[in-house]
Amino acid sequence: MAREHAHHHHGPGDHGHHHDHGDILHTHAPAGKMGRAFALTCIILIVELAGGAISHSLALMSDAGHVLTDVFAIGLSWFALRQSVKPADEKMTFGYARWGILAALLNGLTLIAITLWILWEAYHRLEHPSAVHSLWMFVSAAVGICINLYLAAGMRDEENLNVRSAVLHMLGDAAASAGVIVAGIVILLTHWYLVDPLLSIAIALFIAFGAWRIVRQTIKILMEATPQTIDFREVVGKLKAVPGIHDVHDVHVWAITNGQNALSCHAVLDGNMTIRESQQILRDAEHCLAHFGIGHVTIQIEDGSHPHDNRALCKAQDQSGEHHHHESDH
Incomplete structure (x- = not known):
């Protein structure tokens, strides 16, 4: 399935892709x-x-x-x-x-x-x-x-x-x-x-x-630690509960600066889904994350055949810089 990134910079009531000044x-x-x-x-x-x-x-x-x-x-x-x-x-x-x-x-x-x-x-x-x-x-x-x-x-x-x-x-x-x-x-x-x-x-x-x-x-x-106001496990649970998302992995939550939170992750969707059909799922995920105060979201969507680990956290890298659980570069 083609990879797609969803970029979100707005509030829960607005799904247009723009920057909020x-x-x-x-x-x-x-x-x-x-x-x-x-x-x-x-x-x-x-x-x-x-x-x-x-x-x-x-x-x-x-x-x-x-x-x-x-x-x-x-x-x-x-x-x-x-x-x-x-x-x-x-x-x-x-x-x-x-x-x-x-x-x-x-x-x-x-x-x-x-x-x-x-x-x-x-x-x-x-x-x-x-x-x-x-x-x-x-x-x-x-x-x-x-x-x-x-x-x-x-x-x-x-x-x-x-x-x-x-x-x-x-x-x-x-x-x-x-x-x-x-x-x-x-x-x-x-x-x-x-x-x-x-x-x-x-x-x-x-x-x-x-x-x-x-x-x-x-x-x-x-150090890009998870912000104190955000429960990492709760965020992962809410993402997995979004209809159409089968699993999420490689989840990262951090603060660009105080009060400006960001998230990136890989989301596993149905491999037969079209790009247009995936948009509602991405909007639902963005809406869900906005309630956690996360305003900058990047989601890479994949199907189940894409090599990945089922854990939400990305595994450590070895000395060669390659991820242990990836067979190919993301």
Whole structure:
């Protein structure tokens, strides 16, 4: 039977073969917000660097170091969002959507690096406490809280993983700034200067926890793992239940970027079926997969005589690069 590929880029109610540009239009909004976030974060950096230098507060300087990472991270996220709307071309057939995933990964790694720096500086401060002037801690941290909460609130509903990583930076800064104010109050009332490096350690641990979650998510996408929101076995079961499909194999489910899921598989149909007759089966399969949030579908149809393994997962390749279960190339 001739091989046929079904390409699906639309919702369950539309079976025309076209590309949906809704994601591209949606991306312009967070890109504009990210540009504003970049400018305002630069203001926070300047204020906290000045306040940290004047007050001699490690907690404030640690937060400023985190903000410096934010300036880089948000700037990179902004660039990635602009790149991700570029259309696919012959060299990048999936488009540039994974710029955002790469940016999110780099953001997470830089957060981990700044965490190590904060812990190192806090260790030295615990050994040699120094006086801290609380007034400048209050002023600088208050500026940081107000701006970061304003920015995070404006982007809190975005699903883009890259934007979410930037929002994490902002919330982390706001929490750190709140801690700096609390530390300033303690120092003002008790002159217990050890609270400053102790707070720095708490900030570092908070940053590290969120950073690891972002890194783990981005690695899964780059490794083309099955998205967490999709049950692989359920997808296979639903495909096999589509009338006219006798079996499916070589099934792959992955995410091009956060929220853009894809699937490819081989489907075994009746060998006497015409191409026209197979179209309804393909449309039913596309409709079924749309309910799982899978919007990019490629189905290769075969008859029962085509060499294949009955397992849904493709077997590992041997050293020669040939599939163990294929007698000829697919």
